[in-house]
Amino acid sequence: MIEITHLTKRFGNAIAVDDLSFRAVPGEVLGVLGPNGAGKSTTLRMLTGFMSPSSGTAIVCGFDIRRQTRLAQQLIGYVPESGACYNEMSVSGFLGFVAQVRGLRGREKKLRVMALLEQFELMEVRGQTIDTLSKGFRRRISLAQAILHEPKILILDEPTDGLDPNQKYRVREQIKDMAQNKIVIVSTHIMEEVTALCGRVLVMNKGHLLADSTPCELESRSRYHQAVTLYAARPLDVMTLAMLPGVAGIEAGTEAYSVRVLARPGAVILPAINTLIVKQGWDVPRQEVERGSLGDVFRLLTREQRP
Incomplete structure (x- = not known):
């Protein structure tokens, strides 16, 4: 389980995230929805331990992200908005490098990399350098590296932003498959992403949590509900x-x-x-x-x- 309590981030006099609290449980795909500047990415960076909160904290499967950062990070797979690839490396070389960083060696490392190349349909491009590939391929590589160590928690920042409809569909289906036994948190500003992926939605703006509900319940608040x-x-x-x-x-x-x-x-x-x-x-x-x-x-x- 993830439990975020009174999480706050200030940059000087500006408050990027203001007293945010929520929980997430395994098997749940939680959407964090908001316009640009809502505080979504800042929240994810604090949750993953890449940024320290000004106050409050997050408990990740029993580990405090402020005091037990490394232990919490071992349980998290993260795909930042910008991706998470070294573009000059080949696909298989990059995944092998990440596997080694995550502590995999020898036959275990080789088998895990091969399994991910198959799972994400990357075998045909495994020898190509990442900078020669389309954005759709790069997104799939980012997802592969995020789950290489089989984390309990998967955190995705704008996972399909900039992809064409076919690429979006493919990535979303892969996310759904991965969500069966994980906590998946998806940050997005795209409405269709929420309805396609999420069973629960947090709506944020200007650092504040405005709603915590299901997509269906939120839709029922619309003036067009039952129109x-x-x-x-x-x-x-x-x-x-x-x-x-x-x-x-x-x-x-x-x-x-x-x-x-x-x-x-x-x-x-x-x-x-x-x-x-x-x-x-x-x-x-x-x-x-x-x-x-x-x-x-x-x-x-x-x-x-x-x-």
């Missing part, structure tokens, strides 16, 4: 729709004759809409019910924090 979009064959009577119980408002849709009907918090309006469609004889060949917009909630939370 129903109607795609009609001809114009609808929006005034009649607006008078239905539980309806909060009507917005124009993106297609001709389409409208989005917003629900009040906690209301489920689809049954009443369907009853009205039948009663009025409207031609509505398609409907969509929304879960809610995580981006909408994120903007609301960070906007409310502004002075």
